[in-house]
Amino acid sequence: MSYTIVWTELGESKIFGVDLIKDAEQKVKIIRESLKAASDRQKSYADLKRRDIEYQVGDKVFLKASPWKKILRFGRKGKLSPRFIGPYEISERVGLVAYRLILPPDLEKIHNVFHVSMLRRYRSDPSRIISPSEVEIQADMSYEEEPIRILAREVKELRNKKVPLVKMLWLKHGMEEATWEPENSMKE
Numbered sequence: 001m002s003y004t005i006v007w008t009e010l011g012e013s014k015i016f017g018v019d020l021i022k023d024a025e026q027k028v029k030i031i032r033e034s035l036k037a038a039s040d041r042q043k044s045y046a047d048l049k050r051r052d053i054e055y056q057v058g059d060k061v062f063l064k065a066s067p068w069k070k071i072l073r074f075g076r077k078g079k080l081s082p083r084f085i086g087p088y089e090i091s092e093r094v095g096l097v098a099y100r101l102i103l104p105p106d107l108e109k110i111h112n113v114f115h116v117s118m119l120r121r122y123r124s125d126p127s128r129i130i131s132p133s134e135v136e137i138q139a140d141m142s143y144e145e146e147p148i149r150i151l152a153r154e155v156k157e158l159r160n161k162k163v164p165l166v167k168m169l170w171l172k173h174g175m176e177e178a179t180w181e182p183e184n185s186m187k188e
Contacts, residue, residue, distance in 0.1 A: 060122035087122035146171040
């Protein structure tokens with residue numbers, strides 16, 4: 001009699017096991033559908049900000065320097081190391097998303113073809129370029145700035161003293177390049 005009870009229990013657990021498998025498969029299906037919906041939602045948000053970037057031969061670009069942190073250093077170390085170096089000129093488009101750059105001799109160890117994600121457009125600002133004929137450059141590569149007039153005055157209060165400041169307009173510079181200087185250093 002105990003022998004038949006074992007068979008009965010085994011038969012019931014077998015049926016329970018089939019239901020368990022079907023239940024697990026149903027839950028996996030629901031989980032997959034939820035993950036697909038979340039992935040599609042994230043993709044739609046990401047696609048709103050996505051833009052295809054194209055450069056032309058002759059364009060100037062900055063090159064992302066962070067992947068080479070451990071191999072090459074560009075001037076400074078750690079947090080102060082530059083994120084982008086350059087600008088470098090594009091010499092050729094290699095594929096849909098790759099460009100060949102003209103690199104200087106000190107970067108000859110690096111392959112000169114880069115993915116578009118490693119590049120950032122260089123926009124020159126002609127107002128920042130000063131021609132040497134406009135400025136008298138001394139032998140030590142320095143030049144003297146000439147103040148034109150005082151635009152404003154202000155007193156900066158520190159803990160122990162008051163510092164008088166003046167906003168100076170400089171020769172061959174625009175209003176946006178006026179600077180605050182200590183008044184005692186600007187004796188005319």
